[in-house]
Amino acid sequence: MSAYLGVDLAWGLGTASRAPNETGLVAMEADGTITGAGWARGVDDVTEWIAEHLGPRSLIAVDASLVVTNPTGIRESERQVGQRYGRWKVAANPTNQASAASAGSRLLDRLTALGVEYVSDTASMHARTGPAMFECYPYTTLVGVEELGYDVERPRYKRLDLRVPAAEARARRAEAFDELVRRLRETPLDPPLQLDSHLLTAGLADPSVLHGPTHKHREDLLDGALCAWTAAFWERHGDQRVQILGGDPSLPTDPVDEAGRRPVVVAPARPSQRGTRG
Numbered sequence: 001m002s003a004y005l006g007v008d009l010a011w012g013l014g015t016a017s018r019a020p021n022e023t024g025l026v027a028m029e030a031d032g033t034i035t036g037a038g039w040a041r042g043v044d045d046v047t048e049w050i051a052e053h054l055g056p057r058s059l060i061a062v063d064a065s066l067v068v069t070n071p072t073g074i075r076e077s078e079r080q081v082g083q084r085y086g087r088w089k090v091a092a093n094p095t096n097q098a099s100a101a102s103a104g105s106r107l108l109d110r111l112t113a114l115g116v117e118y119v120s121d122t123a124s125m126h127a128r129t130g131p132a133m134f135e136c137y138p139y140t141t142l143v144g145v146e147e148l149g150y151d152v153e154r155p156r157y158k159r160l161d162l163r164v165p166a167a168e169a170r171a172r173r174a175e176a177f178d179e180l181v182r183r184l185r186e187t188p189l190d191p192p193l194q195l196d197s198h199l200l201t202a203g204l205a206d207p208s209v210l211h212g213p214t215h216k217h218r219e220d221l222l223d224g225a226l227c228a229w230t231a232a233f234w235e236r237h238g239d240q241r242v243q244i245l246g247g248d249p250s251l252p253t254d255p256v257d258e259a260g261r262r263p264v265v266v267a268p269a270r271p272s273q274r275g276t277r278g
Contacts, residue, residue: 003055003232004027004058005032006225006228007024007062007107008227009046010220011102013100025264026040027053027228028151029198033198034195035196037199037201043106043107043110043217044083047114054114057130058131059133060111060131061133061234063227064103064107064205065104069096069255069263070263073094074094074095075246075254075263076253077263077265078093078094080251085140088150088154089153090154116133117132117172120261122242125235134231135263135264136230136265137265137267138226141268143273144269146268148187155176157222174210175208177222204218217265222256242263242268242269
């Protein structure tokens with residue numbers, strides 16, 4: 001059973017006539033070997049995949065809003081993403097209890113029922129006696145880990161750049177994706193990330209295509225791998241290289257939920273990304 005699980009969760013729940021978007025899923029060992037990878041649709045299928053890969057102390061990183069206690073507006077953790085990483089053109093989508101995109105909260109309930117603990121600080125993460133989960137945001141990982149070299153801004157491997165013609169924007173996005181994969185494969189990382197160790201993640205090194213749905217399919221898997229690696233990075237480096245956005249009692253924080261869980265985002269950080277401004 002794998003040490004680290006990455007879940008790039010599709011936030012929407014879908015409808016009776018439309019299935020939810022794909023969720024990218026990756027299971028990784030401590031040495032960076034990827035033991036499971038793929039996609040699922042809907043919280044139930046995602047939960048089933050996680051249960052199949054769950055180990056006695058697995059650490060699960062989820063790219064989605066898990067704990068949401070603010071009735072309206074933006075969570076404090078999301079506000080701090082913009083404050084500390086905005087210089088790198090990184091911001092978080094706002095979520096609140098009125099948001100329709102609530103798959104994260106549902107997944108939290110499903111995994112809690114499986115005995116998975118929600119952790120929101122480094123001490124609790126290290127002290128876990130069973131599997132645990134937390135919320136992350138891959139963009140903060142990419143710009144917060146200096147070794148990856150994104151010193152000016154985030155890589156534009158997701159959304160199209162609307163400032164240029166569509167064909168050029170698709171080409172630029174593909175180029176950014178391929179460059180990101182190259183850096184992840186070739187940069188000496190601590191802990192390691194061995195994308196080539198699994199057939200599906202090894203395929204991310206194939207040249208990108210311009211077709212939008214195909215690109216999104218590959219992007220979801222890459223983000224799943226980044227989530228799993230973020231879990232390993234947090235366990236390896238702790239507070240020395242990771243900050244807990246929304247968890248600083250000296251700054252505004254959101255209320256805890258009925259189970260005492262605080263909404264936070266676990267984010268790798270350079271020294272300059274700590275504090276109230278990035």
